[in-house]
Amino acid sequence: MKASIRSNGRRRVRSGAILFALAALTLPATSVAEVNxxxxxxxxxxxxxxxxxxxxxxxxxxxxxxxxxxxxxxxxxxxxxxxxxxxxxxxxxxxxxxxxxxxxxxxxxxxxxxxxxxxxxxxxxxPLFLNTRNPNLKSVRDLSEKDKIAVGAVKVSIQAVLLQMAAAKEFGPSEFTRFDPLTVGMNSPDATAALRSGIGEVNTNFSLPPFQYAELKVPGIHMLASSNDIMGGPxxxxxxxxxxxxxxxxxxxxxxxxxxxxxxxxxxxxxxxxxxxxxxxxxxxxxxxxxxxxxxxxxxxxxxxxxxxxxxxxxxxxxxxxxxxxxxxxxxxxxxxxxxxxxx
Missing domain, CATH: 3.40.190.10 (Periplasmic binding protein-like II)
Structure with missing residues (x-):
């Protein structure tokens, strides 16, 4: 009698384990919590x-x-x-x-x-404006080693790549790096302050709103090019x-x-x-x-x-x-x- 009870108990335990496992398989997967x-x-x-x-x-x-x-x-x-x-x-x-x-x-x-x-x-x-205080510059073709151009980051920023596009457009595809040696990496507030100050080596800034508009209000600063012109559109x-x-x-x-x-x-x-x-x-x-x-x-x-x-x-x-x-x-x-x- 006792042996029969023990045997029935073991069967119930095994059955319960199987049912638990089957139930677990049918539960929806728990989603990983998103960052807080x-x-x-x-x-x-x-x-x-x-x-x-x-x-x-x-x-x-x-x-x-x-x-x-x-x-x-x-x-x-x-x-x-x-x-x-x-x-x-x-x-x-x-x-x-x-x-x-x-x-x-x-x-x-x-x-x-x-x-x-x-x-x-x-x-x-x-658009981004290429603004300068150099009175001798009438277009990007006039840029020379006498000029320093502020860009967000040398070679990789949007301003730097736009300058490369402008050089290739004006002087031919192989000349895309023509203006790279003229560029200086600066953030926009520092770049506009440098341009507007009238002193220092940076005399040209590939600017952005609102700074580019404020620069053009300063006597002696004029726009050389707009990025829309370089890109051929917006x-x-x-x-x-x-x-x-x-x-x-x-x-x-x-x-x-x-x-x-x-x-x-x-x-x-x-x-x-x-x-x-x-x-x-x-x-x-x-x-x-x-x-x-x-x-x-x-x-x-x-x-x-x-x-x-x-x-x-x-x-x-x-x-x-x-x-x-x-x-x-x-x-x-x-x-x-x-x-x-x-x-x-």
């Missing part, structure tokens, strides 16, 4: 206004909560220069970086078999990018970021006066609200998630050997979430 802290870089000029609005209005936190992620921490850092931004992304200290198309394309090309950096979306389409100036690792591991945060930047851009296009005040508050700019609104009203200044003219940068960089891999489409180096936009 997001690091975002932003620039310090008008092209990065969408990120500034996201920060000021806490839009990423808002959309993260709406996605069921609760309260997340968002840390913003101000980094100047595409090469510095790229180093931060590679090291993993940034979730989202911002910069011009050339620095992002270099990183996309470099990381295709690794962390796979791609574009998230564009921020702004706008082009994306600033964009957001990240790694495939972050994109794939944090789908809800990624979608929340896209929703946040869309809301920020809608606000910029709807309330330019209010946004101008926010910009002045966050940057401590000495520009007036009217000055900032005038820039935002410029038809050449557009805030949009749609990439414009980025493939022109890629094609040029392939021709000069900066990129080893030739993209067939702009969609090759942007994540699929924006492939429905009419990009280029």
């Amino acid at each position: 802290e997001v690091q975002i870089a932003r620039g310090f000029a008008i092209p990065h206004l969408p990120i500034m609005i996201i920060e000021h209005d806490k839009l990423l936190e808002k959309h993260a909560r709406a996605a069921g992620l609760g309260d997340i921490k968002v840390v913003y850092s101000q980094i100047g220069g595409g090469s510095v931004m790229n180093d931060a992304l590679i090291s993993g200290t940034l979730s989202f970086g911002v910069g011009g198309p050339p620095p992002m394309l270099l990183l996309w090309d470099k990381t295709r078999s690794g962390i796979q950096v791609k574009g998230v979306c564009a921020e702004a389409t706008m 082009h994306t100036f600033s964009m957001v990018y990240t790694t495939a690792k972050f994109h794939d591991a944090n789908p809800k945060i990624y979608q929340a970021f896209l929703a946040a930047i869309k809301e920020a851009i809608d606000l910029i296009n709807r309330d330019k006066s209010g946004v101008a005040r926010t910009y002045i508050e966050m940057t401590r700019s000495k520009e007036s609200v009217a000055d900032i609104v005038a820039i935002l009203d410029d038809p050449q200044v557009q805030f949009t998630m749609t990439p414009t003219g980025t493939l022109k940068f890629a094609d040029f960089m392939v021709r000069i050997g900066s990129l080893k891999n030739k993209p067939a489409s702009w969609k090759d180096y942007f994540f699929e979430e924006i492939h429905g936009l009419p990009g280029s």
Whole structure:
């Protein structure tokens, strides 16, 4: 009798174990938790206004909560220069970086078999002005060893690549490096201060809004070229990018970021006066609200998630050997979430 009871008990234990195992197999897989802290870089000029609005209005936190992620921490850092931004992304200290198309394309090309950096979306389409205080310069053809040109970063920034494109256009494809020895890496506030001071070796600045407009108000400073002329049309100036690792591991945060930047851009296009005040508050700019609104009203200044003219940068960089891999489409180096936009 006791032996029978022990035998029945063992059968019940085995049956229970089997049922538990079968139940476990039918349970949905537990999803890996998304990060609760997001690091975002932003620039310090008008092209990065969408990120500034996201920060000021806490839009990423808002959309993260709406996605069921609760309260997340968002840390913003101000980094100047595409090469510095790229180093931060590679090291993993940034979730989202911002910069011009050339620095992002270099990183996309470099990381295709690794962390796979791609574009998230564009921020702004706008021209950059090549301004100078040298009265002897009438066009880029007149630039010589007597001139020093401030760019975001030597050889890799959007300004540096635009100068290479201008040299190839004016002097032939083999002369694309003609202006490289004239360039000096400087952030935009320092570069505009150097140009406006009238002293020092930097007498030319490949500038950006709002600095380029303020420079042209200074007697003796004039514009040599616009990037739109060099590119043959409008082009994306600033964009957001990240790694495939972050994109794939944090789908809800990624979608929340896209929703946040869309809301920020809608606000910029709807309330330019209010946004101008926010910009002045966050940057401590000495520009007036009217000055900032005038820039935002410029038809050449557009805030949009749609990439414009980025493939022109890629094609040029392939021709000069900066990129080893030739993209067939702009969609090759942007994540699929924006492939429905009419990009280029």
